Amino acid sequence: MLGGIPRKEGMERKDMMSKNVPIYKEQASALEEHAASDCKVLVVANPVNTNALILKEFAPSIPEKNITCLTRLDHNRALSQIAERLKVNVIDVKNVIIWGNHSSTQYPDVNHAIVTTPNGERPVKELDTDDHWLKNEFINTVQQRGAAIIKARKASSALSAASAACDHMRDWVLGTPKGTWVSMGVYSDGSYEIPKDIIYSFPVKCVIIKSGRHKLKLSLKNSLQLV
Known part of the structure; x- marks a missing residue:
C-alpha cells in the first residue's frame, strides 16, 4: 500500500x-x-x-x-550504521531490532545484534565497546535518517524504501534465514509486554510450513514468528 x-x-x-x-x-x-x-x-x-x-x-x-x-527500512539503516562503524559488510550484520513506530520515537536495539567475523559470530557490543556511540549517535542517526534524507533531496526516501519493501516481502514469503530475525510492524497480541491491539515493530522470524500458509506465533521468550 x-x-x-x-x-x-x-x-x-x-x-x-x-x-x-x-x-x-x-x-x-x-x-x-x-x-x-x-x-x-x-x-x-x-x-x-x-x-x-x-x-x-x-x-x-x-x-x-x-x-x-514497513519498519524494514529502519532495520536496514541500523544494519548499515553498524557495518560502517565496524568496517564490515552489511551482510555480515544481523539481528538488530526496531521496536515501536516507524518514526522518531522508535528504538533501534543492538543488544542482540551479531556480526560474522573470520573467527565466528560475535556480539556487536563486544566489537564496539563505545557505549556512548551505541546509546546516542547510533540511535539518533537511525531515528532521524528519514528527516535527513528529506532535507537533502527535498523528498522522502525512494530507492531505499523500495528495496526495504522488497526485503520485507521476500522474507515474509520465502522465510528468514535460520538464526536470523527481521523487524516488521505487526498487530500486537500483548507479547513482550507491549499493549494489545496496536501495530508495533517487533523482531520477527518468518517460517514456511509444508502447506505454504503463514500464521502468527508470538512468544515472550523468542522473537515473533510468522509461520
Whole structure:
C-alpha cells in the first residue's frame, strides 16, 4: 500500500495522519470488498503504523496477522550504521531490532545484534565497546535518517524504501534465514509486554510450513514468528 500524502521537510509522520486517515479508510473498504481474505498486505505510506491499523479495522475479513507495516527500512539503516562503524559488510550484520513506530520515537536495539567475523559470530557490543556511540549517535542517526534524507533531496526516501519493501516481502514469503530475525510492524497480541491491539515493530522470524500458509506465533521468550 503505497498511496498516501507524502511527507515534506519539517513534517513528522503524525502530521500526515489527518489527511491519510480517509485515504486508508477508502482503501480498506476496497480491500474488504475485492481482495482475497488470505491476501498479505504491506503498508509503506506513512504514518505506516497508523495506516496499517486503519486497514485492519476497516477490512475485518482480512486476518490481522496478514496486515503488516514497513519498519524494514529502519532495520536496514541500523544494519548499515553498524557495518560502517565496524568496517564490515552489511551482510555480515544481523539481528538488530526496531521496536515501536516507524518514526522518531522508535528504538533501534543492538543488544542482540551479531556480526560474522573470520573467527565466528560475535556480539556487536563486544566489537564496539563505545557505549556512548551505541546509546546516542547510533540511535539518533537511525531515528532521524528519514528527516535527513528529506532535507537533502527535498523528498522522502525512494530507492531505499523500495528495496526495504522488497526485503520485507521476500522474507515474509520465502522465510528468514535460520538464526536470523527481521523487524516488521505487526498487530500486537500483548507479547513482550507491549499493549494489545496496536501495530508495533517487533523482531520477527518468518517460517514456511509444508502447506505454504503463514500464521502468527508470538512468544515472550523468542522473537515473533510468522509461520
